Amino acid sequence: MASFKRWLDRRRNPWKAPLHDAFRQWKRDRGDNRLFDYGTLPEGAVAFDLGGYRGDWTARVLTQQPAAHVHVFEPHPAFAGDLRARFAGDDRVEVHAFALGGQDGALALSDAGDASSALSGPDAQITGEVRSVSRFFDERDVPRIDLMKINIEGGEYDLLPTLIAAGVIGRIRRLQVQFHLFEPALAAARDDIRARLRQTHDCAWEYPFVWEEWRLKSGG
Secondary structure (H helix, E strand, O other): OHHHHHHHHHHHOHHHHHHHHHHHHHHHHOHHHHHOOOOOOOOOOEEEEEOOOOOHHHHHHHHHOOOOEEEEEOOOHHHHHHHHHHOOOOOOEEEEOOEEEOOOEEEEEOOOHHHOOOOOOOOOOEEEEEEEHHHHHHHOOOOOEOEEEEOOOOOHHHHHHHHHHHOHHHHEOEEEEOOOOOOOHHHHHHHHHHHHHOOOEEEEEEEOOOEEEEEEOOOO
16 A cells, blocks of 8 residues: 555656655665664764654664763654653653754644654644754753754754754764655755755765765864
8 A cells, every 4th residue: 555655646746756766775775774773873972863753763872872862852742741751760861842943933733743744744733842053052062963863854954054054064973864855846955955065074875855864074
């Protein structure tokens, strides 16, 4: 059934071809094995989980590097509450009940589980907080980020340019991001962001609109 839905989506939306092609290659290459390989993280690594949802990614990182410290960002109030309950008493995990973005504010979220988004889905039902990148990093002393995962259902198109403009991007040693293709114009937006990322990072691997990873250039 899932394969049929993807076939139908491609027929109806031919501009999604890069996503569907990349997804097939991802499955053939068993991309999850590459994505979730965190065994080389240094002891005491600092990780950022943007789009924490239920906390499974954070748990994976801590399994492979038990001495890591993870900042989890989740603007959906119910999911943030669940994260706090899951990691209660674990001082390796800080849960932030907001999203990072260009400026302080609020966002209306669809309530669709791990696909909850401010840019897609049904009518918004949930309100979440956005905290500006500049405010967060002014308030918190985070000189380096060994690993950042971004899966925020379209919010990456605001967040990444903000991280670049603020100079925070140069602190991120390893960046994993899932770009989302909700409309044709987002293909060009991704290309623009990637061009800017190349000034500080090298692309280690990519499956367009599925997952890709960037590494800080040597000397960065």
